[in-house]
Amino acid sequence: MGDRAQTPPGALSTNDINSVSLFQSINDWWTTSSALMKPTENTPAYQTARIKNLLIEYDLYMAILSDDIKINKPGELPKYTQDGIIVGSFKDTELEDGNFIHEFNLENRHGAPSETIVIMHGYMAASGYFVKNFEALVKSKPGSRLHVIDMPGFGNSSRPRFPSELLQNYPDKYNQINQVLGVENWFIDKFEQWRIANSIDKFKLISHSMGAYLSCCYLAKYNFNQVSEFLVVSPMGTESNYTSLLNSKDLQVNHHELGGRPLEELVQQQSENGEVHDNDELTKLWESLGRPKFPENLVLKKLWEWKISPFQLLQLFGPMFSKFLSLWSYQRFRNLKDSNGETNHDLLLKLHYYSYSIFNQYQGSGELAITKLINHEILPKLPLCDRQIAEFFTENKIKTLWLYGEKDWMNFKGGEYIYKKLKELGADAEFKIVENAGHHIYLDNPEEFNKIALNFFDL
Template identity: 35%
Template sequence: MTSTATPTTSTTESTSHTKHVRPSLTYKEAFLQYLYGPSQQESEQMVLNQTQLVSNPAHFDNHFRTSVNDVPITVAKEYVHTKQPLHLHEFAIEQASPALTQTANDNGNVLVMMHGYGAGLGFFYKNFDGLSAGLRDWNIYALDWLGYGLSSRPKFSIQTAKMSETRQVASAATDAKSETVIKAVEETENWFVESLEAWRRAKNIKSFTLMGHSMGGYLAAAYAFKYPENVNKLIMVSPAGVETGYTPDLDESSFLSLFRKDSQIEQIKEKGPELQEELGPNLNPYNDTKYQEPERRSVGKLFNYLWNKHMSPFVIVRSSTIFGPKLVSNWSYWRFGRFPEAEREAMHMYSYRTFVARPSGEYAITRILAPGALARMPLLTRVQDKLKCPSVWIYGDNDWMHAPSGYEAANIMNRIGRRDLFAEFHVVPKAGHHVYLDNVGKFNSVVLNFIKRKV
C-alpha cells in the first residue's frame, strides 16, 4: 500500500519570536565583542553547553559519550582544488563504548545532521537532547559542511566558469527525456558531496539517515542522488532549490513573493487534520488540481549583476569591522530573542563568528541558485529518477520556502508505488524557516516517527 504525503498539525508549544528581549547590541558592547569576544571554537562550545548531553551527561545515565572532532578527509583534486589538508568538523553523540559505536555504524543506526547556508552544526543544539533520547541505540553526528563553520575553508573553486555550459545525460526513467546538466552546478554539488562521502569513509560508517536544512537539504539530496546505497532515509527540512521555474533567459526571476503569508498554508493551520479527509488521499492541499510554480518577480539589474559576479552577502559583515557584532545582533537578537539569555547570547556570538570567518563555501550559492533563489537544477525534476530511499519533507507554517513544492516532491515519490520509496510531508505549526528551532518538540517528534517507521 502506497503511503500518502499528509499535512499534519499539532498544538505543541513552540518558541515564538513576536516579542523581542532587546533590539540589538549597543555600539560599546559591539566594540568590546569585536576586541575581546570569544573565538569561533569558544562560541560553539557556549552553544553546545546549553544541551544536557554536554552540561549534564548523567541525565542520560552515561548512555552516550559526546565529542567535538576535526575528522581528516581526503577529497580528489578534481572536486576540491587545494593542496592543503582538509577536515570536516563534527559534534558526535555516540554510544558509551567504542564497540557499541561501531556496531551502530555497521548497522546503519546513524543520523547525520547538516546545517543550511551561513549556519553551522550548533544551530541544531535544541534538537540533540530530544533526538538522542528517542534514538538510544543510534549514533548522531552533526557536521559543518566543507567551507562552513569550523570545517576546512579552502578557496571555493570549480573548473567551469560559465553557467551556460551544459551536457546531456540519458534519463533512467522510461517516460523521461534526457537530462540537461549544468556543469557548474554539478561541480558545485560535488564540491560538497565528495567531502561528505570522504567523511563517511573516514568514520567507517556503512550507511546512514541524512538530514539537511535549507541549502543543506539541497546538498543532502544531491548526496543521496549520487550515493543512494549510503542513504537509508532522507530528511528534508525546509529545503532550498526544490521548486521549478528557473529558465536561463529569465535570470531575474524570483519567488520573493513567498515572504508573504501563504493563504493555502493558513488553510492547513486553521482546518487541521480534517483537511485530508476533505481532499482525499491523493490531492495536494495547496492546489487541488495540479502543482503550480511559485510566482516570479524581477529582483533588479543591480542585484542580478552582483549575484552573477558571485558576490557573498557576508562581505558586508566582514567589512563592517568593529560594527560587525552590532550588525549581526540586529538579526540574531530578533531571531533568538525569546530564548533564555544565555542561549540568546551564545547563538548571537556563534552566528557572528560564523559569518565573519574566512569566506569559502558561501560562494557556492550563486552557482546552485539563480538570482531570486530559484534552483538552476531543481530537485523536483530529479527526485523521481534519482531518489532511491524514503523521504520526509518538513516545513514551518510560516516558512518562506515554497512548501507546495515539497508536497509535490512527496507525491511524486508516492505515485511510484513502492513501499521502500515512501514519502511524508509535514507542516509544523508555530514555526518558520528554522522549524527545528521554532517548535522543537513537534519537529523532533516528526523526525523520530519517520526514522522509526518501517519500510
Template identity: 30%
Template structure:
C-alpha cells in the same frame, strides 16, 4: 536621481542579506486569505520570500535593527580574534551531554575529520551513549546556507538517543561553520554546477567513509535544512545506498512554481515592495557577492550588524506555550556570538549559492526537473532512501512541489516511500521555531528504522 539609485542599491543589499539567511521583512501587510493556513480569524502573515526593508524605514528603526551595543560588539570582535574555536566550545558546553560531572548517560565530543589531500576537514559534534546498545544507528544533521551545526542547539539539547541505540552527528558542510574554509575556486558561468556539487559530495562522502557510517548504511538517517537539503538530495541520487531516510527540512531548489498563497497575494505585495532587482545586482549575485562580506569588513561593528539577524531569529519564539524554557539568557548570548563568528570567518562554501539559485531565489536546476523528473526510471532516479519533507506552517518555501513529488513517488513505489509534514507555527527555520514538535517527528522516524 542619485538618491533613488542609492535607495535601490541599499534596498537590495539588505534584501540579499535577508533572503540568503531566510529572514523576511516585517513590513509586509497582513491580509485575509480563505485557504491553506490561517489563524482563528483567518488572518495570516503571508509566507512569501523575503523582501527588502525600505531605506527610510531602516533609518528610523536603526537602533532596533542592530540591538547589540557597540561596546558588546567590540568585545565580541576581540574574542573572535583571540580564540574563534572557544566561541563554538562555549555554546556547545550548554548541552547536557557536555556535562561530564552529571549522571547523564550520554557524552559529546568535537571532531575534525580530514576529507581531502590538502588537510581540509569537516567539523562535527558527536553525541553518543556512554553504554551503547550496539550496533549503533546514526542520525546526521546538515545545516543550510550560511549556518552551522550550532543552529541545531535545541535539537541537540533535547533529542533522545532512543534506547541508547543512536549516535547523533551534527556536521558543518565543507567551507561552512567551523569546517575548513579553503578558497572557493569556482565561478558561476565558467564552472558547471555539476562540478561544484561534486566538490561538496566528494568531501561529504569521504566523511561518511572515515566515520564508518557506510558499514551499515540502512541504519543512517540524514536531517538536512534548506541549501543543505538540496545538496543531500543530489548526494542521495549519486550515492543511492548511503542512508535509509532523508528528512528534507524546508529544502531550497525544489521547484520553479510559486506558492499558492503567493500567487494570490502577489498583486498586493507588489504595492509594498519592488521584487525586481536591478540588473547590476543580478550581476553581483552571479559574481559570488556575499552579504557576509559586509560583516567581515566591518571590524568591531560586525557583531552589532549580525545582531540585526540573530536577535530576531533566536529571541522570538512563536510557540512559547510549546517551549516554555525557550533559550536561557546565557545560551542566547552564546548563540549570537557563535552566529557572528561563523558569519565573520573567511568566505568559502557560501559561494555555492549562485550555482543553486538565481537572483531572487529561483532554482537554476530545480530538483523536480532533474532527479525527480523521471522517478520511474531507475537510470535517472537512483536514490533508494525514504523521503520525509518538512515545512513550517508559515514557511515561505514552496510546499506544493514537494507534495507533488511525494505523491508521484508513492504512486510508483508505495505509500511509505515519501510523506510531507507541516510543523505548526514555524517558518523556514522550522527545526528551531517549534523544536518540540520537530524533534518528536524525527524521533518517530528513528523508531521506525
C-alpha cells in the same frame, strides 16, 4: 566554563535588551583574528583563533543541553570515556585534499551501537543551530550515534578558497551544466570522504535547505543502500522553472512560482507564544541599510553576478557587523531556552557569539557556491524534479518526509510536487507543514520538529 547555565540573580530578560552594545560590537570586531579572514592555513595563529571559536560553540551547548549530556571540552584530553553515559565530542575529519570537516557528535553509551543519525545544515547556518534537537535524537534509543557536521567551507570546518574554474561564466549550456555538477561535487565528494573515514555504513539523514539539496545530489551519486530514511527539511532547489538548464518543459508545472526571499529571516522575530512574524522595527532598519526588494531587484542580481555572499556584504560594516547581526539573533530566537528551561540575555548572547564566530570568517569559500546552484530568485539551475529524483528515491526504496515551516520563505510547491510524484510511484513519502515555524523549523519549534523526526525514524 563547564558549568550548566544558571540564570544569575537580577539577570536581564530577553525583553530588556535587543542587541549587543556598540562597545561590545566594536570589541568583537577588534578581537577577531585576521587568521580566520583568509583561506584556512594551519598556522599557530589560526589554531589559537579556532580553539576560541570551538569554546564559543562549547559554551552554547553547555548552556542548552541538560546535565545528562557529558561534553568533552575542545582542546583538552577527553574527560568522559566511560560507558553508561551520553558523551558529546568535537571532531575534525581530515580529507584527501588536506581540508577537514568539523562535527559535534554524541554517543548514547547505554547500550551497543544501534542507530546512526547524520545532520547537515543549510546556507547561512551551521551545526550549532540544531542544538535543540541533539538531546531528543540521541536519547531516543540506547546505542544511538549522532553526527552533526559543518559543511565544507562553512561553520568551523576548513574554508579553502573556492575553485575559480567553478565560478567562471560560460555562454554554452553544456559547460554551464557541468559547472553546476562540479559545484555539487565539491561538497558531496568531501561528504563521502567524511563518511568513509568515519566508517559509517548505515545512517538516517536530516538535511536542511541548501544541505537538503546537496544531500539529494549526494544520494543520487553515492547511495549504495547506506541511507533508507531521509528527513528533507525545507529543501532548496526543488522546483522546475524558467532558468532550468535542463529545460524539461513537461515537468515545469510550477515554474510560475517565484522563489522565496533569501534574507527574509533577517527581519523576522518570535513572539512570546513562539509564533514567527515580521518585525517592523528590524524591517525598517534593514530597508534603511538598503534591503533588496525581493525577488526582482537589480542590486541582488548584481551581487549574484559578482559572486558576493550576503556575509561578505555585512563584513563591510566592520565594527557594526556584530551589532547588526545581534539585532537579528536576539529577536529571531528570543524563545531559545537553556538547560533549566529559562530564556535570558546570557543565553541569547551565547547564541549571538556563536553566530558571529561562524559568520565572520573567510567568505570566499563554500558560501560562493550558492551563486552557481541557484539564481538570485532562489530558482535552481538543475532542479531536482527535472532530474528524476522521485524516480530515484522510489527505485532505491528511500523513505522521505518533506517538511516546511508555516512561515517558511522557501517555496514549498517544489517539495510538494516531488512528494505527490513519489506517492504516484508508490514510494513511502510524507509531506508536512509545521506551525509556528519559519525557515529554521528545528530551532523555531524544536518540540514539534523532534516529535516529527522521532516518529518518522520510528524511534
